[in-house]
Amino acid sequence: MSVVDSPLPDSSSIDVTVAIPTYNGGDRIPKVLDRLRSQVTDSSLKWEVIVVDNNSSDNTADVVKTYQESWSGSELRYCFEPKQGLAYARQCAVENARGTFVGFLDDDTLPAPDWVAASYAFGQEYPQAGAFGGQVHGEFEAPPPENFERIESFFAIKKRGSKPNRYEPEKLSLPAGAGLVVRRQAWLDSVPAQLVRTGRGGNDFEISLHLHRKGWEIWYCPTMHIYHQIPPQRLERESLLKLIRTAGLCIYQLRVVGVTNWQKPIIAVKIMGGNLRRIVLHLIKYRGKVKSDLIAECEMTFFISSLISPFYSLKASLDKAWSS
Known part of the structure; x- marks a missing residue:
């Protein structure tokens, strides 16, 4: 049973929920929250942020509480999901979200200043899209190995040009989970609460595949940019x-x-x-x-x-x- 720091009110007034699943992310989550706090959006766009604490044993809850005390412009909420696994954290986020759209950020991905606005604009323009993802750029703390671009997609790095285009789910051509935006109702109608893949491996694609099987299209949005922070140890053999x-x-x-x-x-x-x-x-x-x-x-x-x-x-x- 997940625990949320505020009840779930009427969702009709919220356009976008930004969900950040994290496990022991107390030292990483501040960078993400700082980027979200400085988002540039139209005053008519209503949005919120939910940090889903996936059974952390560090100071994640205290960090979020500190940010809540000075948060403005949107609402910052905290949710504790005791069942370990990214799939459970994402399901918790969707169930407790109030937005028409739910956008997922990892605790090591930093959104561009207009990411929230670009997400909502794309969702409005493409009503047939059940899920969509944008450009994911790698920010390396140390130089990656030679020819790294051949395997960069395993790090959720995605660049598909300057024009919107549809992914091809039949070929497992799908957006990464980091930066993925879904229609909340489409998820609730299409994605089972218990996925086969509960961890990071495959969970991203399984979400989009369920949406696709229910008739939703999966799209690429070139105006959405996030930056994946990649430390040196992740590039070791x-x-x-x-x-x-x-x-x-x-x-x-x-x-x-x-x-x-x-x-x-x-x-x-x-x-x-x-x-x-x-x-x-x-x-x-x-x-x-x-x-x-x-x-x-x-x-x-x-x-x-x-x-x-x-x-x-x-x-x-x-x-x-x-x-x-």
């Missing part, structure tokens, strides 16, 4: 491989969202066949250099993890059945 392995292992689970049971074996075969081909081609291209080229090793890790993702999903299902 083991951290990179762990991130990419997690992304690969959820491929099968994402591909089967909303499909019938008879389609699942066909999808599994296609995933395994496609990735087996990629592995062979990758080995031919890099020969014995896969281990000495970090980016090539990351790509190979993704192909192998995707290849075994149907078996990983089966094991997870069996473990769940045995534990219930």
Whole structure:
């Protein structure tokens, strides 16, 4: 049961809710709140901010309380979600939001000064969009590895040009969760309260896939900009491989969202066949250099993890059945 510091009043007067799920983000959340406090919006735009404390053990609650004492222009609310996992934190945000639109920011992503205004304007202009995301830029505390652009999408870095365009959910071409904006009612009507992926790996895409299955379009908005803060430790080899392995292992689970049971074996075969081909081609291209080229090793890790993702999903299902 989530705990909110204020009751849920009538939502008709709120246009946008900005939701920030965080776990032990007491030292990161101030930068995000400072950016939100300085947003440039028209006086007619009504919006709020909800910080969802996902069972933190640090001073996150105290930090938010301090900001609440001097907050102005919008409303800053605090919500405690004891169930660990990003999916639970996001669900808590949506259930307690008062806005027509809910925009998600991570505690390490900083919005441009007009992000809230741009989000609302795009949602109004594209009523068929159940969810949309903008440009996500990487801000690195240390230089990334050579050829990093080949794997930058694993860090939610997205740039799709200067014109709005539709994503292609069938190809798992979808916006990142950081900076994702959804129609609250579309989420409540389309996204199950219990998602398969409860952590960061795959949860972003699963949300958009459920919306897509219910007939909503997923769009890219070029005027929305956020900046992902990336510390040096996230670019170290083991951290990179762990991130990419997690992304690969959820491929099968994402591909089967909303499909019938008879389609699942066909999808599994296609995933395994496609990735087996990629592995062979990758080995031919890099020969014995896969281990000495970090980016090539990351790509190979993704192909192998995707290849075994149907078996990983089966094991997870069996473990769940045995534990219930």
